[in-house]
Amino acid sequence: MALCLGIDTSNYTTSVALFDGVSGYNLGRLLDVPEGALGLRQSDALFQHVKHLPEIFAALRAEGRLDGCIAAVGASTKPRWVEGSYMPCFLAGESQGRGIADTLGVPFFPCAHQQGHIAAAAWSAGRPDLLDRPHLAWHLSGGTTELLYVQPDGVSVWAQKLGGTSDISAGQLIDRTGQLLGLPFPAGKALDGLYGQADVCQNYTVKINDLTFSLSGMENKVRELVERGTPPANVARFVVDTVVKAVLRTTDKALDQYPGLPVLCSGGVASNSALRAALRDAVFAPPQYSTDNALGVAILARRALTGGSRL
Known part of the structure; x- marks a missing residue:
């Protein structure tokens, strides 16, 4: 079964996920934060992502996770899917994702970190139907506390802050x-x-x-x-x-x-x-899919690849 690869490089975690339409797997690593500090500067986060991504891909290869045919690549490219939303740390995942997609000759699908959170939460909670119907969503994280009105937007989701x-x-x-x-x-x-x-x-x-x-x-x-x-x-x-x-x-x-x-x-x-x-x-979502992860990115890439709500 064709795999979709997802990459997320937030200000806290480097993660890569694979999704085949039925099952998903996420491998992530928290960024190293000095003792007593409250997070990282963007430049430091970006540097760590660049170091961690090859290590995560090597681990996935060693586990045999990359043996299947990768049909599409997705990456979170910004915090939210709104104009002006930008954080440099997402450049690490986007650049590697685009490079991998071009090398394999497969499509690349960008999404927002927030969209990935919503998709991962809905799917892992056993409610993928939420991606195809209006609902309310809380995005509660280290940098965000937002109540959202979410509705389908083609193969992705559109979120309006309430x-x-x-x-x-x-x-x-x-x-x-x-x-x-x-x-x-x-x-x-x-x-x-x-x-x-x-x-x-x-x-x-x-x-x-x-x-x-x-x-x-x-x-x-x-x-x-x-x-x-x-x-x-x-x-x-x-x-x-x-x-x-x-x-x-x-x-x-x-x-x-x-x-x-x-x-x-x-x-x-x-x-x-x-x-x-x-x-x-x-x-x-289960706790492991509540925190920053790339599974939602891979899920949205799969939806974009198949052109509709069916995963």
């Missing part, structure tokens, strides 16, 4: 909390682990205006808690519960405007267990 944060993302708040607590970056998994150890349940109610809310003030509140000697588990629960409550309330408000639409959650923050428990009716 709301989310007006300043720092949920992932940034979580990572900055992790830095204050001395946790490794990215801090989502560590905060999730601390959450269940908390002996105090409290949160801060953020104000929501037109499906938009602010999290920047929370960073100062977290700093105050840490400076007062609040146990790390209680700090973790305070932050997670605040984020979860804001997402849940915003979702409910959006469903008042768009009743009956399914809600899909993607992005690394969507791996959080408390969020999954709170949004019981939402569609969540």
Whole structure:
């Protein structure tokens, strides 16, 4: 069966995926972030992607994953599919993807990182039908907290921002909390682990205006808690519960405007267990496909190759 190859080079992960219309496989590697740092400069991220991609392809070859016929190549070329959206780190995946496609004589299909997240989440959750119908989607990651109205756009998906944060993302708040607590970056998994150890349940109610809310003030509140000697588990629960409550309330408000639409959650923050428990009716990808990955890129390449919704 012909394979479609997908490449994604975000500011956090280098990943390559293969999709044959039935099954998919993703191999990724987190970028190396210096201890105590909150992410990387674009130049450093781009340099690491250039180094990591040949290593990932070599590993795929060693696993026998590249033995089939590659019929198309896709890559995420920008953060969002809107005019002016640009990050240099995506040049690494795009340049290699175009080079591979030209070498093999197969088509190259660009997409946005956000579109890939939506496709990977829908497919891995067992809901590929969402790619062919309107729905609401949360993109909750280290750099993005956006509530989207998603609808089919030919063989891809088009996403319109409805709301989310007006300043720092949920992932940034979580990572900055992790830095204050001395946790490794990215801090989502560590905060999730601390959450269940908390002996105090409290949160801060953020104000929501037109499906938009602010999290920047929370960073100062977290700093105050840490400076007062609040146990790390209680700090973790305070932050997670605040984020979860804001997402849940915003979702409910959006469903008042768009009743009956399914809600899909993607992005690394969507791996959080408390969020999954709170949004019981939402569609969540398995944790390994919530974080940055290239599977959605490969899925969209397959859809573009076949010319329609059938994978």
